[in-house]
Amino acid sequence: MSDTGTSIAQSLAASVLLRVPALADVLVRTIYEQNPGYRLPTSVPAEDLWQSCHDNITRVVQLVADRAPGPEQPAGDAYFDAAHATGQRRAGQRMPLDDVLRSFRIGGRIVWEALIDQARGQGVDDMDALLDVASKVWEIIDTISSEVAVAYHHAERRLLRADEQRRAALWEGVLNGTAKDPAFAHEAARIIGVPVDGRYAVVTVDVRAEDHGSVALLQRRLTAARIDSAWQVRAHTLVGLLALGDSALDTALAVLDEAVDAPAGLSGVVVGLSDADVAYRQATLARRTVPTGRNEVASLKERLPEALLVSSPELAAQxxxxxxxxxxxxxxxxxxxxxxxxxTWVAAAGSVRRTAELAHCHRNTVLNRLHRIHQITGHDLTGAAFHVDLALALRAARLFMPPEHD
Structure with missing residues (x-):
């Protein structure tokens, strides 16, 4: 910009600075007219918007009077304090960045119109100088808009981390029983995105880092079965909160059986988010009934004896x-x-004939094998009183014996 242009810009800007409060009023009205997002009840408070308009107009006009920021001579950070503050506040207010930047473009037009009005009032007719001022105004608006966007994104990332931490804390509370407090339950339901009431089940799935993308697949398949779900990763476990609605637990199990290729446990049905901690403990217990090396979904209602055994490994070992x-x-x-x-003999309730049918062998073969077991263990298998103990012992062996004993 020439010396003449600089002098004209400074003179016009000095006069416009005296009109900043009135220009802020105009900008607020124009934003409400042309930027609908600001008219929402949950949007920016009127006092906040006016102060932001006032402060940013002031900085723009000050920059017009001074040297415009650029790669060779950047303006001091003080020129951008209002832009930074606006970007941070709008991110916190969840105002879309596009709407924020649109307001800055509106503000740039209003500042330019004010400078032109002042030029007419002062009788300035140097068109080259005025074009230089126009170019300077829009360079300033572009630079300030960039500063707003940078501040907005920084604040957005901080808010996202805070939201994730809050969501994780709410999940922990739900799984630890804090949702028995109705106020906590309602907040957790709102943030996690599930109902407070209704029928629930919990599933826990072993995951590796590369498996985390499977959540979207699980959600889609469960949604197709009319089951809403929310998911959270805890260490190496993926926890799913299943809002069953009117769907049967077996429906959820069928979906999980088809979609999950990892050890997993499914709880029984509980009522309300307040009992999600009970369901989580059940799902964890069911997961522990999956034998080593097997990828399957263990439903607690189908693994109650095994669940009892893993709950007391000392007694199972005994x-x-x-x-x-x-x-x-x-x-x-x-x-x-x-x-x-x-x-097979235990499953056949001690019937030698039925055992032979299931094992596809002669009944004498069954009797010989039972006699051999009696010789090895010292237990007489002719009575019925020990069937429960023996059945549990066999289940415990499948659960706890190392692979070389399979």
């Missing part, structure tokens, strides 16, 4: 020791045959 320990000392080939026969 059952195995009392009933089955000697069998693990025989060669693997014979051991597998004897254990399979024993499991």
């Amino acid at each position: 059952l195995v020791q009392v009933w089955l320990a000697p069998l693990f000392k025989v060669p693997a080939a014979e051991r597998h045959v004897l254990l399979a026969t024993l499991e």
Whole structure:
């Protein structure tokens, strides 16, 4: 800009600075007319908007009177304090950035019109100088808009981290029983995006870092089955909160069986978000009933005996020791045959005939194997009183025996 242009710009800006409060009034009215987002009841408070318009108009006009910011001679940060403050506040108010920047463009036009009005009043007719002033105004608006966007994005990232921390804290509260407090339950439901009341189940799924993208697939498939869900990663476990609505638990299990390729546990049904902690404990317990090396969804209602065993591993180990320990000392080939026969015999309620049918062998073969088991373990298998103990011991063996004993 020439010396003449600079002198004219400074003179016009000095006069316009005296009119800033009136210009702020005009800008506020124009924003309400041309930027509908600001008319929403939850939008920027009127006093905040007016003060922001006042402060930013002041800075723009001051920059017109001074040297415009640029790569060779950037203006001091003091020139951008209003822009930074506006960007930060609008991010916190969840005002879309496009609406914020549109208001700055409106403000730039109003400042330019005010400078032109002042030029007419002062009789300035140097068109080259006025074009230089116009160019300077829009360079300033572009620079300030960039500063607003930078401040907005910084604040948005901070707010996102705070939102994530708050959401994680609410999840922890739900899973730890804090949702028994109605006020907490309502806030958690609002933030997590689930109903306070209704039928719930919880699923826990083992995940690796690369598996986190599977959440979207799970949500889509459950939604297709009319089941809403929300998900949270805790360490290496993906926790799903399933709002069943009128859907059956078996429907959720069928979806999970098809979509999950990892060890997982599904709780029973509880009523209300207040009992989600109970469902979470059940799902965790059900997950523990999945044998090592197996990828399957264990439903608690189908694994109640196993759940009892994993709840008391010492007693489970004692059952195995009392009933089955000697069998693990025989060669693997014979051991597998004897254990399979024993499991079939228990499933057949001690019927030799039914065991033979299920095992596809002669009843005498079954009797010989049962006699061999009696020889090895010392237990007489002809009575019925021990069936519960033996059945639990066999389940415990499947749960707790290392792979080499399978």
